[in-house]
Amino acid sequence: MICTWQIWETTAGLKAISSGKYLYFNCGFLNIHIGGENMIDELLKGILIHAYNTVSFYKESYDEAGINPEGFCSTEDFHRVPLVTKNDVQLYSDKFFSSDYAYYPKRDDIIVTCTSGSTGRLLKLNWSKQDIVRAQFNLWKVRMRVYGVHPKSKFFSFHSVTYGGNKAIEAPEIIIDDMGRHMSVSRVLKDEKYLEKYYGYMMDFGPEWIMTMPSTMYLLARFISDNGLTSPKTLKYIELSGEYLFDRQREKIRETFNVPVANMYGSEETNGIAIECRSGHMHCMGDNVYVEILKDGNPARYGEEGDVYVTSLTNTAMPFIRYSQGDRAILYPPETCSCGNQNPVIKVSAGRIGQNVLIEGREPLGSFVFCYAFEVINRYMKYPVLQFQVIQETMKRFTVRLVIRKSFEGWKDAIQTEFIGQMEKLGLSNLDWQFDYENNIMPSPVSGKLQFFVNKVEVNI
Ligand SMILES: [Zn+2]
Secondary structure, eight states: OOOOOEEEEOTTOOEEEEETTEEEEEETTEEEEESOTTBOOHHHHHHHHHHHHHOHHHHHHHHHHTOOGGGOOBHHHHTTSOOBOHHHHHHTGGGGSOGGGSSTTGGGGEEEEEEOTTTTBOEEEEEEHHHHHHHHHHHHHHHHHHHOOOTTSOEEEEESSEEETTEEEOOOSEEEETTTTEEEEESOOOSHHHHHHHHHHHHHHOOSEEEEOHHHHHHHHHHHHHTTOOOOTTOOEEEEOSSOOOHHHHHHHHHHHOSOEEEEEEETTTEEEEEEOTTSOEEEOTTTEEEEEEETTEEOOTTOEEEEEEEESSOOSSOOOSEEEEEEEEEEOSSOOTTSOOSOEEEEOOTTOSOEEOOTTSOOEETHHHHHHHHHHHHHHTSOEEEEEEEEOSSSEEEEEEEEOGGGGGGHHHHHHHHHHHHHHTTOTTSEEEEEEOSOOOOOTTTOOOOSEEESSOSOO
């Protein structure tokens, strides 16, 4: 069957895409699919063709599998597309870059970042500035319609690594940008004095919304309630992402700040994947990503837990197609939520428990400090670390498992010294750090999950 498609854009912003028997409307966050259940989404097909034509990794891999996305019509065709792991991206990172962006002027639009995600595997990522705006747009539609904040609203956040040009730089304590509309403070909280100071900055600034990780927001909420302080009167909304959100954290944050708290599931590779509605359901962002749950490599049924695979519909500089997100989740069918958003609902499993580092006599410390340390080491030392995992064995003893590039075999002492230096800044250098070098760090045989931080002391926050 030959697939044809057209796009109309009306003054009301309503788009309609016709594809054979399939009709797709997009009106804000409301996606309505009519008929042709098995027809492939045209946005999805478009990015597959782009990847095949301009990205050498996909060209080679699809040729080897004997597939050509130009001829794809059904979701069955899509299910023949080879899966991509973080390991593939790490080993062949240059082969994931689209030739569309190889030359000036498009080359100058590329922003390079580094991410460790939840699995501790460090990846170098490329996004074009236009694609970031398109990816963010999908998130903004929800923030504006559901939570009443817009891109010009005053916004408070926490940062770890920051980028100057395309280089990671040490995180300054406070950043104010976007013409004074955005304030960000360092997420690396050395002690309670910093919470007090950052609380003061936040109150003076008067944000309309805050975005950060649950563990950071929880610490701030506890600080406010323990000290009988007030929250900003200007605040309308809090968005949490980057870690599993525990009910206890959510309740504490909502009770302290008295505004809607939404969970956002996303990744550096794809940007927003799903965001929570007022009814508490995480709806996938169908305009930005195509989400699949696979069990043993095959599509899982609705309601069945499996591995999360995402296809970015907006990242054209470094396409991610059927990419293993490293998380486990359950997908529920569309049209089950009272909010009216008919995108499927995803429930991400608690795969990141034990996310806090526990040190005697101190507030729990978010384990992202290890990501930060290795991201800085990689930037300074030209990417020696491929993968890491930190295990807290006791309150004082830690094992740091490392996979490093072969060419850095002679640099182990330097990597350790740099790591201890990073820990010293957090007041953690007096702990017992044991380093183990390995060829690969595999997911836990018990849970099937790969986590960059494992806390054997206590799994509850
Ligand atoms: Zn909903």
